[in-house]
Amino acid sequence: MIKTINLRHSYPGPDGTEVVALEDISLSVGAGEFVAIIGANGSGKSTLAKHFNALLAPTGGECLVEGLSTAVPENMWPIRQKVGMVFQNPDNQIVAAVVEEDVAFGPENLGVAPGEIAARVSEALALVGMESYRYHAPHLLSGGQKQRVAIAGVLAMRPKCLVLDEPTAMLDPQGRGEVLATVVRLNKDEGITVVYITHFMEEAVAADRVVVLDCGRVALTGRPAEVFSRVAELKALGLDAPLAADVAARLRAAGLEVPDGIITDEELAVALCR
Amino acid sequence: MPIVLKDVSYIYMPGTPYERTALKDICLTVAEGEFIGVIGHTGSGKSTLVQHMNGLLKPTRGVVEVDGVNLAAKGDAARLARRKVGMVFQYPEHQLFEETVFDDVAFGPRNLGLPADEVEERVRLALDFVGLDFAAFAKRSPFRLSGGQMRRVAIAGVVALNPDYLILDEPSAGLDPRGRDEIFSEVVRLHETTGVTVVLISHNMEEVARLVKRLVVMHDGAISLDGPPREIFRHGAELKAAGVDVPGVTALMERLARRGLDVDAAALTVDEAAASIAAAVRRRKSC
Numbered sequence: 380m381i382k383t384i385n386l387r388h389s390y391p392g393p394d395g396t397e398v399v400a401l402e403d404i405s406l407s408v409g410a411g412e413f414v415a416i417i418g419a420n421g422s423g424k425s426t427l428a429k430h431f432n433a434l435l436a437p438t439g440g441e442c443l444v445e446g447l448s449t450a451v452p453e454n455m456w457p458i459r460q461k462v463g464m465v466f467q468n469p470d471n472q473i474v475a476a477v478v479e480e481d482v483a484f485g486p487e488n489l490g491v492a493p494g495e496i497a498a499r500v501s502e503a504l505a506l507v508g509m510e511s512y513r514y515h516a517p518h519l520l521s522g523g524q525k526q527r528v529a530i531a532g533v534l535a536m537r538p539k540c541l542v543l544d545e546p547t548a549m550l551d552p553q554g555r556g557e558v559l560a561t562v563v564r565l566n567k568d569e570g571i572t573v574v575y576i577t578h579f580m581e582e583a584v585a586a587d588r589v590v591v592l593d594c595g596r597v598a599l600t601g602r603p604a605e606v607f608s609r610v611a612e613l614k615a616l617g618l619d620a621p622l623a624a625d626v627a628a629r630l631r632a633a634g635l636e637v638p639d640g641i642i643t644d645e646e647l648a649v650a651l652c653r
Numbered sequence: 654m655p656i657v658l659k660d661v662s663y664i665y666m667p668g669t670p671y672e673r674t675a676l677k678d679i680c681l682t683v684a685e686g687e688f689i690g691v692i693g694h695t696g697s698g699k700s701t702l703v704q705h706m707n708g709l710l711k712p713t714r715g716v717v718e719v720d721g722v723n724l725a726a727k728g729d730a731a732r733l734a735r736r737k738v739g740m741v742f743q744y745p746e747h748q749l750f751e752e753t754v755f756d757d758v759a760f761g762p763r764n765l766g767l768p769a770d771e772v773e774e775r776v777r778l779a780l781d782f783v784g785l786d787f788a789a790f791a792k793r794s795p796f797r798l799s800g801g802q803m804r805r806v807a808i809a810g811v812v813a814l815n816p817d818y819l820i821l822d823e824p825s826a827g828l829d830p831r832g833r834d835e836i837f838s839e840v841v842r843l844h845e846t847t848g849v850t851v852v853l854i855s856h857n858m859e860e861v862a863r864l865v866k867r868l869v870v871m872h873d874g875a876i877s878l879d880g881p882p883r884e885i886f887r888h889g890a891e892l893k894a895a896g897v898d899v900p901g902v903t904a905l906m907e908r909l910a911r912r913g914l915d916v917d918a919a920a921l922t923v924d925e926a927a928a929s930i931a932a933a934v935r936r937r938k939s940c
């Protein structure tokens with residue numbers, strides 16, 4: 380679905396020197412995969428995400444979306460139809476005064492026929508569980524609801540891939556749960572490829588694969604169980620491990636026998652309460 | 654002297670179809686020197702509550718007093734009382750506007766009409782409190798800093814006003830784990846060294862549980878629980894009703910206890926949890 384080959388992104392800094400935001404990133408995201416990207420503030424996560432739908436072009440190497448290079452201007456619109464972006468702040472992504480109009484904004488701009496738009500809006504709102512808010516005013520919704528409307532607005536354009544850049548950063552625990560559950564369902568049931576950037580390690584546990592960025596480079600990558608078992612390395616990178624992995628590591632350090640690869644509370648409970 | 658809310662109710666957009674009661678008969682006293690956490694689901698009234706504490710919102714019914722002065726009153730006494738309460742909003746870095754870090758932090762003290770040397774002294778102290786080196790940062794543009802640094806500059810701007818009460822609305826939102834730790838430890842240090850009263854709104858239950866001595870849970874515009882964190886987190890059912898999660902550590906310990914492991918459900922930190930689990934497993938093995 381998405382492939383980067385030795386991708387590099389740099390820009391001129393305030394004093395004229397080159398600032399390198401991404402260096403030598405080679406990744407691939409398979410169709411239908413759920414990939415989480417984690418990393419400290421300033422590690423290059425958002426910069427990388429912006430390459431995935433051609434908001435930024437590489438200054439070195441390549442970024443390909445279904446074989447189309449993001450560096451070629453003619454590819455920009457086809458790529459953006461394949462890859463939809465959801466950002467951190469739902470208030471910055473909502474444009475209309477009624478939920479259904481907001482969701483219809485994308486397909487309208489694609490020139491979709493009106494009857495088809497109505498069908499897509501219904502479908503997209505159903506996918507995020509917001510059908511009953513169709514005629515509501517978005518600004519009176521909760522943060523989690525707004526973010527689900529923003530996701531519906533992207534889904535109405537029928538992308539194959541969703542790139543979500545810290546979609547839960549501004550939400551409360553309940554809103555976070557709603558958004559993550561929606562994204563997981565879109566991935567598992569609808570087969571939509573997901574790239575999910577987050578600071579919440581508990582959310583990254585839901586992914587098929589985790590990519591850890593540090594200072595613009597890939598520091599670790601692997602299944603969540605592999606990546607999150609490396610508690611000390613994660614902490615050195617300014618990140619946390621999920622609680623269960625952290626506790627498991629401490630128990631091992633205290634001399635208890637705890638199996639490797641524990642990252643959820645349930646796994647820890649099963650291991651300890653045999 | 655405390656902040657006292659007496660039977661405070663607040664109604665948004667009264668007389669319109671959107672009328673909504675955001676606060677219902679709130680009685681709350683924030684004593685001087687306290688460190689209080691406020692948690693609650695979005696829409697529970699947390700932000701509305703704290704915006705009453707410095708007079709940004711005037712109660713529809715009831716009275717808010719700071720150091721015995723009614724904030725809704727006219728005149729100098731009320732204005733001075735409102736000034737004692739510094740408020741750090743959500744995403745305070747969106748409010749940065751000056752060309753240099755120094756000017757941004759100095760904006761408040763200059764508006765108080767302080768002489769230049771005292772302004773500089775306050776800026777130095779404030780930047781020091783938020784862990785930014787004066788020499789390295791004072792001349793830089795606040796817009797060329799990292800998210801965590803911008804957040805700290807914005808907090809310094811409020812600290813520079815020398816408030817007696819400091820209210821922080823979600824100061825860690827959007828920061829990475831290290832940034833979260835830094836902001837929280839700076840708030841604790843400020844509280845411990847200056848004795849400033851702190852009211853902290855947060856969704857981060859782990860942090861709230863670890864930091865504060867008193868926790869207020871808002872639910873549907875009312876206070877549903879009020880007490881020390883360890884006690885609050887035992888009320889799983891009420892917290893669930895309020896749409897608030899217990900801290901991860903509490904959830905893990907409860908899960909283990911349900912599976913028959915004899916662990917201390919009141920553990921709040923990862924260290925306490927690990928020690929309690931290790932002890933429980935060893936006890937079981939020895940019998």
